[in-house]
Amino acid sequence: MAKKNVKVLPAARQILDMNAFDAGAHTGALNPLLERRIANVGASAVLFYREPIEVVSASGSWMTAADGKRYLDFYNNVPSVGHTHPRVVAAVTDQIGRLNINTRYLNSVVDLYLDALKARFPASLSNVVLSCSGSEANDLALRIAAATSGGTGIIVSENAYHGNTSIISDISPSALKRRGLPDHVVTVAAPSNAGQSDSIENAFAADIKRAIAELGRRGHKLSAFICDSIFSSDGVYADPPGFLRKAIETVHKAGGLYIADEVQPGFARTGDAFWGFARHDVMPDVVTMGKPMGNGFPMAGLVTRPELLERFCEDTGYFSTFGGNPVAAAAGMAVLNVIDEEQLQENALRQGNHIKERLRDLAAKDDRIAEVRGAGLFLGIELCRSGKRDQPDAEVASSVINGLKDRGVLIGAAGKFGNTLKVRPPLSLSEEEADIFVGRLADTLSALPAA
Ligand SMILES: Cc1ncc(COP(=O)(O)O)c(C=O)c1O
Numbered sequence: 001m002a003k004k005n006v007k008v009l010p011a012a013r014q015i016l017d018m019n020a021f022d023a024g025a026h027t028g029a030l031n032p033l034l035e036r037r038i039a040n041v042g043a044s045a046v047l048f049y050r051e052p053i054e055v056v057s058a059s060g061s062w063m064t065a066a067d068g069k070r071y072l073d074f075y076n077n078v079p080s081v082g083h084t085h086p087r088v089v090a091a092v093t094d095q096i097g098r099l100n101i102n103t104r105y106l107n108s109v110v111d112l113y114l115d116a117l118k119a120r121f122p123a124s125l126s127n128v129v130l131s132c133s134g135s136e137a138n139d140l141a142l143r144i145a146a147a148t149s150g151g152t153g154i155i156v157s158e159n160a161y162h163g164n165t166s167i168i169s170d171i172s173p174s175a176l177k178r179r180g181l182p183d184h185v186v187t188v189a190a191p192s193n194a195g196q197s198d199s200i201e202n203a204f205a206a207d208i209k210r211a212i213a214e215l216g217r218r219g220h221k222l223s224a225f226i227c228d229s230i231f232s233s234d235g236v237y238a239d240p241p242g243f244l245r246k247a248i249e250t251v252h253k254a255g256g257l258y259i260a261d262e263v264q265p266g267f268a269r270t271g272d273a274f275w276g277f278a279r280h281d282v283m284p285d286v287v288t289m290g291k292p293m294g295n296g297f298p299m300a301g302l303v304t305r306p307e308l309l310e311r312f313c314e315d316t317g318y319f320s321t322f323g324g325n326p327v328a329a330a331a332g333m334a335v336l337n338v339i340d341e342e343q344l345q346e347n348a349l350r351q352g353n354h355i356k357e358r359l360r361d362l363a364a365k366d367d368r369i370a371e372v373r374g375a376g377l378f379l380g381i382e383l384c385r386s387g388k389r390d391q392p393d394a395e396v397a398s399s400v401i402n403g404l405k406d407r408g409v410l411i412g413a414a415g416k417f418g419n420t421l422k423v424r425p426p427l428s429l430s431e432e433e434a435d436i437f438v439g440r441l442a443d444t445l446s447a448l449p450a451a
Helices: 032-044 086-096 108-118 134-149 200-217 245-253 306-315 326-341 344-365 394-406 431-447
Strands: 055-059 062-065 070-073 127-131 153-157 185-188 222-228 257-261 286-289 300-304 369-375 378-385 388-392 412-414 420-423
Touching (some): 070 431, 086 326, 108 326, 134 222, 134 286, 185 200, 200 222, 222 245, 344 431, 369 388, 394 412, 394 420, 394 431
Parallel strands (some): 222 257
Antiparallel strands (some): 286 300, 369 378, 412 420
């Protein structure tokens, strides 16, 4: 017999399926470019939007489509200092016209960059390995953890995404479709206060303890806890700063490593710190980074303590042909300089607080907005059924995303149920652009039928 008042939650969603083009659901003729793309990449196609956009150019916070329509880019997590920033373009163009080789040769451009990057980290994290993707960086981080800890068990958040290699897909619940997580991977819930009587810090640490015990029952000693420092694919959980402290203590006590995945929140996006982990006053054993590192030039990497890297390299030779080449170093250096000279961290904090305040005003008038949260220019807007904060509404999120696109604003979704809008504009955002976003979001919401 069906029980009354049982809350039925929607099915969990894969991160790559959120806001994705669905050829099966598409009606009418496909445009020729779309048809060609699908013919070329087949089942691996991951286009955005019910009607994908053909983009031809971009500058600052704006992208221009082939039909001339301009879009304000609030989806941005790579060209973080602004699309086609002239300083980055000049640095890459100059260096590729001069020299581009692998790291088996000495080249001062590379070491100047490594010094500048290391200066952004605690002094103990003094070795850097550069690679071409966040997935590669996380893959190496897990291998370093295994060599250091002697363990095999990994803890991740329940909707985490950490990349696409074989061992990283295994620790990315939001990328797995039919198969479940392997035996050596245990998840913890995103650190929210929903349904918790304890503080977020205590509840999260207790969950980590439970996960370590579960791994033990399965015969796996803890190797690492890896988390995106802003839990972006879980739905953006940033506050209160410091909530990771007890969890990390627990991980270290069990002999595991703490890997801070800064691929999304790193490089000043959270406004009050350069790295997401720094907001929590915790010390990672390995920090991985990528996406905004080269403002679009493909580069990524990790930093760690020398003894950890030594232990790994005793057993395994490690080299990347393209990782850390002089063009990447030139791009990365330009990004660091632009962040400093244009005071983008300060701007991220200022504009982020401004947007948060305006969104909270909007939430006070619209009960489909369950919560606005986040830090700096990394915010989450959780949407629910009208007035029912515990009932996630991915349909409304999808309608808002497509409605905003029609109004010239690009935005994405996250969260276990795909009902949290991810607000992630370039760090160079102006207040006028911030206001355009909030205004168009309000218009989009008011044009939707009430749920
Ligand atoms: C938190 C996080 N880590 C790692 C990755 C993987 O990075 P890449 O796509 O550069 O391999 C992603 C990509 O979306 C990510 O969001």
